[in-house]
Amino acid sequence: MSRPDNNTPNTGRAEVLSLARHGQLKFHVANNFAFAADWLYVPVHYKEASRLGARFPVLFYPLPNGQAMPCMLLKSKDKSALSAQMHWQGGPLPDVLRLYPFGFSQQQGRTHLSVYPEAPHFAGRGEKVITSRGKPTQRLRGIIKQLAPVQQAFDRTRPVMQELLALKVLQPITFTLARRNGQRARITLLASPDASVIKTPGLSAAARTLLYVHQQSCRRLFQSAAPAAADRQEAPVDTSARPDIETLIQATCERLGVSVEDVRSRKRSDTIKQARAALAARARDTDQLEALAEQLQRSVETVKKWN
Template identity: 25%
Template sequence: MSTQLLFYKEPTVLEKDKHADLTFKREGSYSFASAMNSAPLAGVEFTQACHDHPILFVKNEKSGFIPVVLLSLKKDSHDLGDDWGGKYVPAFIRRYPFGVTPEGAIVFDKEAPHFSGGGDAIFDENKEPTETLKQIVGFLRSVDTGYAETEEFCRALAEKEILQPLNRALKFGEQQVNLTDLYRVDEAKLYELDEKELHTWFKNKWIAWCHSHLHSLAELNGVAKRHMDALEAQAPKAE
């Protein structure tokens, strides 16, 4: 999960000798992620994200499944705007324009507007990390830790066969959108866990994550409404 750099135009390893004069300016726009209709999510984010987005699972080779927030019913865009209208923004997107390689090196998107001038220095006069860079690295490490914990959670879900296909169709007049290749927790199977397993799942916060996921399914209505509003906005106006 953490190694995907989907919208980075020129990911570059951050080096103090090469980038001693680099400055970073925070941006309030998430326009770089405008082509996404879903985004990976860490389990630790579930309790916040569940109030704004449906959290679902998709198949993944590494851990069997990964959780994602469904942003749109469109193939390659969403209707949240560049500022997301106050909706929760996953760490997968918030970490941009920085990231981490599988080897643990910090990278940044050289083409991002965040580095076009002004803002905070990344390195001090001795080429040591500034407080700004330390905070960024701390955030990136916490994101990676969250993804590792989530992979363990997903392996447990797959091992216990607790996920089932969503099997949901949404109708918009004569148009129907079938939600395929998406999975949800089967509550009945969740509570077939024995006492020892339940203790482990509670301790790891996996039960809480499952409940947040189930709560989030009501937000499919919000995604459907945004889709309907977009269709109506595109419809020809009557003369």
């Protein structure tokens, strides 16, 4: 498969994949991420938010229907997920970027395979994605197989977001980012700086974890962002309020790809040691060492030694 230079940003829109419109498309793997050079954020689902939030802020973007979904900024005040050569340097790769220019769209309650036909992945030589009989090629079947769990993860994110929206704690927050050409762009997303919201009774574990990841990833951002409305007058919020210990454990384990049972066990892999150290440090900073030790069925002295 050819891998030609891919230095053209994509400005097109997604379309439902069809034989009539896309039968001649030929796909090649891009060798960089220039197609996303002007993107300021990328949609993410709740299952990947923990690992992505360790490197870049996770916020929420509003949808036209009044709903919202999580997203990860591709730029922050002092760093970018894309290098000057348009290579990825942002840690784990978000699923939307990993599978681009393919995705899925919702129409009349049904999910359809979609594609960005103007993406540079379809310029030049490549492999066809639809056979002459109108069937997916082997390449496209493999892509569809990878898309299926991602679609399910986004579907499961929607009720989590409905839960957060029902709390009425997400507020517009506006900040300025530099684009690749040096121009400044103002962007307004949704955020919940008040850390006490995590303690809301009845909040599901998924919603609580997503809120925690959001707030931890955005601590620096909250310090410099301005409210979207010029006349908004609100009291400063305490972003240092300590999180629920169960939320802290779950979010840390998800971010590092280990289970709570792994941390409780006598296993000593590097990743498990990293999770224990991160938990011990955060518990120490929030005066919750005893609570952490109780949850993990260890002594306080043992937990102190992890950090």
